[in-house]
Amino acid sequence: MGRRGLVADRGRVATPPDLAFYMVEKLFRGAPPGGGSRVLDAGCGLGVFIDAVLRWCRGRCAELPEVVGVEVDPALAEAARRRFAGERVRIVRGDFLLMSAGELGGLFDYVIGNPPYVSYEYIDPPKRELYKRLFTTAVGRFDLYMLFFEKALSLLKPGGRLVFVTPEKYLYVLSAVALRRLLASYRVEEVELIREDAFGGVLAYPAVTVVVKEAPSLTTIRLRDGRAARVALPRDGSPWLSAIATAKLRTPYSLGDLVLRISPGVATGRDDVFVIPKRALSKELEPFAYPTVGGRELSAFAPGSVVDYDKLAHVILIPYDRGGRLLDEGEAKPLLDYLSRWRRVLESRYAVRAEGKRWYAFHEDPPMGDLLRPKILWRDIAKEPAFYIDAKGLLIPKHTVYYLVPKDPGMLPRLAEYLNSAEAKRWLMEHCQRAANGYLRLQTHVLRQLPVPPEVVGEGHGLGRV
Known part of the structure; x- marks a missing residue:
């Protein structure tokens, strides 16, 4: 050269x-x-x-x-x-x-x-x-x-x-x-x-x-x-x-310029314990319960639409406060009483055995401060990219669902519309890795690089590039 x-x-x-x-x-x-x-x-x-x-x-x-x-x-x-x-x-x-x-x-x-x-x-x-x-x-x-x-x-x-x-x-x-x-x-x-x-x-x-x-x-x-x-x-x-x-x-901006976080959903290490049917939720457990969604359930909604909590069949039990701090046993007593029947199973998880986590902690501590914000959701592996809106910011996605939190919540509808556009889909189809059967892996490092036109961001946004 x-x-x-x-x-x-x-x-x-x-x-x-x-x-x-x-x-x-x-x-x-x-x-x-x-x-x-x-x-x-x-x-x-x-x-x-x-x-x-x-x-x-x-x-x-x-x-x-x-x-x-x-x-x-x-x-x-x-x-x-x-x-x-x-x-x-x-x-x-x-x-x-x-x-x-x-x-x-x-x-x-x-x-x-x-x-x-x-x-x-x-x-x-x-x-x-x-x-x-x-x-x-x-x-x-x-x-x-x-x-x-x-x-x-x-x-x-x-x-x-x-x-x-x-x-x-x-x-x-x-x-x-x-x-x-x-x-x-x-x-x-x-x-x-x-x-x-x-x-x-x-x-x-x-x-x-x-x-x-x-x-x-x-x-x-x-x-x-x-x-x-x-x-x-x-x-x-x-x-x-x-x-x-x-x-x-x-x-263009990159998507990474415009967001506080792009991450996979929470990793509990035992969804079969922490995720329960909404109809089985008792009064005692309601303070710890949040609506949740997996990839298959998310696909039942139309791309670009707002996820309707009433149509979700499950909730996730969260032993953390809204700031992401693990609750102590006194604060979480009703939840721990419920979880105790699976204590041996929960203690067998790697995070407990090798990392010294409390028996009722998640495999990965959830960033509740970001999770409980208005956000955009998508499946981690999909035949075609499709993005959905959590307008209220109360939905806790499972690990098979990725989410992004925009710096400016007012940008949410425009950003979701762009992510579902032919232009964005073409870019993702060209740049994402392929899983089995040609399905796309919509991963964090790729999404961060997605170009976003200035008109999607809008004037006077006040967002600094990162």
Whole structure:
């Protein structure tokens, strides 16, 4: 990345591990790998992307895919082999641009990399002529990284995903007309101009490009100043910056900017004890009871609607005060008298045995101060995102239901409407991990990143970004 200091090492600059992991998250966004998946690291060096793939999978207890790294430098290839000995990783030494799919074991579901940035004048003349015969993108004063795009796409299965970090110059230089035309024939999911110091002391204006090998659609462009837009890229090879310049760029909030908390519901460790049918609630237990809802029951309501407590069949018994303090045995005597019949079961929980919690405490102490606020609810795993409103703030969700508490309660209806919009659903479908049968995992770290348009927030909101 960047020309300064690159000539001696054929344009190679090591990718920082944090950037590599960030790119792997984009690579697997909405389409996590399985045991039968194949991942290609084009120009692997010592294997920073391979390591990031393995860390990503292990961090999510996901089955490891087959990973193939290609490296032209014999010393680096051998070092990578030693580094990943015993892993499901194969390192192939050779010129990536001249390798066939057969030599690499077939086509790939994913390709990732930081191709070498070698400008035209530093490519050996015989190689230049060879590349011109082999690649449609080798026109004019082409750079080597441009050919990596074309080669990688040829090795990608239909529907496969490619993520490269390269100079941003291909967005506008004349020599990249053929490359832009090629890329625009597929779905360029995202182009993000990342910070100029992403590679430390190297002078670079890098872009992370995400391409899916399927029919074209709108592209998300993210600029360094935080503005973003969805644009239709020109298909004729003309500079993409013109499409960006005419787009309605905006600085969205992220959902994390607007909320006090995004969390899963309470974890009691024994819902079969603490959650009881509403019809079985005695007068003595009423002071400790709150309406509760699980994922299946929540789905009975229309998306965007206010949850009607009267239609809920269960309540949850809470041995905590409204500030989240565990009640002492005198304060909670009626509740503890009831719970005592299951005391042995409750004492067998890990939180009691290993963490020293009181026998009637929850597995995790509930943040009652946030829970008892107006909030938005959703299922943790769902075929399609759907969000619901707890307008009064008295509902205690079970652990299979996530919730968010907005900083401004007045924003609740607008925010719920946006979360159920086609725009938000599309973003979530693209970014959420997949569970079994293609269901979405609507997790905290993903929801926090969801862009929220300024018009949803409203004027004079007084909310600081976090």
